[in-house]
Amino acid sequence: MFELEKRPTASTRGIVDPSAARGGFELVRLAPAPDLADLVERHWVVRWDLPPGEEFTQVVVPHPNANVVAEADGFAVHGIPAGLFSRTLHGSGAVLGTKLRPGALRVLLGTPDAVRPGLVLPAAALAADGGEGARVADVEDAGRRAVAAARAGDDVGAVAAVTPLLRAVAGRRRSARSGVALARVARVLGGVVGGELGPDAGVADLAALAGTTPRSLQRLFAAWVGVSPKWVLQRHRVHVAADLIAADPGFPLVDVAAAVGYYDQAHLSTDFARAIGTTPAAYARRCAASRAAVSPLVPTPGPRA
Structure with a gap:
């Protein structure tokens, strides 16, 4: 049996323009219960408190993950978005998500339909079989x-509210x-995200991590994840490239x-766009503009005497 990496990640990968995001909302991450x-x-x-009349729109480049999200408008299951995900915030509020x-x-x-791109269902779908709890x-x-x-700022309490539900369904x-x-899926994703493979790795390298063939790996991802191993590789490269650019726009x-494993800049530009x-x-x-807007002003040193 493969061993799972069970620590929650803490990167900003997928958050478009993270410097601007820090001015729009607070993001807190919490580990799941060990048995989940x-x-x-x-x-x-995610928690926000914007001045009257102002709004903030955040765009996210999705990972190959679904989320269960509780917000003021309802409690829903979100599969992997078919494209970019964006949300415009107004006033004040908070959302609890489970990645x-x-x-x-x-x-x-x-159900196999769970891997359909763009799937959104009421979280009540988790109780569709009427199981106890x-x-x-x-x-x-x-x-x-x-x-x-x-x-109310009780993040631990927010997680505690949904954990029994997830535990019962699981x-x-x-x-x-x-x-x-x-x-098997976790072994592959862990190898990609954890840097075990070189930046120019291909689907055959992912299959070797899982101890299977490329075709079998493609079938596995189609049945359980909803995106292909090639999609995972390309998306990871774009996430890392975006991180590098956000950290140093002059890079x-x-x-x-x-x-990130591209032979030329043109191919990166195509996948990135x-x-x-x-x-x-x-x-x-x-x-660069966002970093300049949020950076504190630093006095320029005067000439030495």
Whole structure:
């Protein structure tokens, strides 16, 4: 059996223009209960308090993960978005999200349709089989309590509101088959994100990590994740490239391309624009402007006597 990495990640990968994001909302991440770490990567809380009449729009470049999200408008299950995800914030509020591990949504929903791109369902779908401890009323109440706790600044309480629901559903729907499938997927994703493979790795390298063939790996991801191994590699490269640019907008783009495994800058530009909606050069200009706007003014030293 493969061993799962069970610590929650803490990177900003996927958050477009992270310097601007820090001025728009607060993001807190929390580890899941140990008995749910095979299905849950982490919980997250987003909290904001904007001046009257102002709004803030955040764009996210999705990872191969589904989320269960409790917010004022309802409690819902979100599969991997078909494209960019954006949300415009007004006034004040809070959201509790549970970022599932790749493939975990199929386990919790118990249906192959869980991997459909752009899937959005009421969280009550988790109680579709009427199992004990996960009635529709219980699901909706858990979402309301999670939002109330998050708004009050009680992040631990927000997570505690949804954990029994996730535990009840997982207890009914886990199986030996799903455990093996998710462990193989986790082995591949861990190798990609953890840097075990070189930046120019291909699908065959991912298959070797999982001890299978490229074709079998493609079938595994199609059945359990909803995106291909090639998509995972390309998306990871774009995430890392965006991180490098955001951290240093002056980083030469040809060097960014080489650092994330592209043979030339043109191929990076194509994948980057497809995923993020803008070219690396335009993104660098945006990040530079945001960094300048949020950086404290530092007095220029005067001449020495």
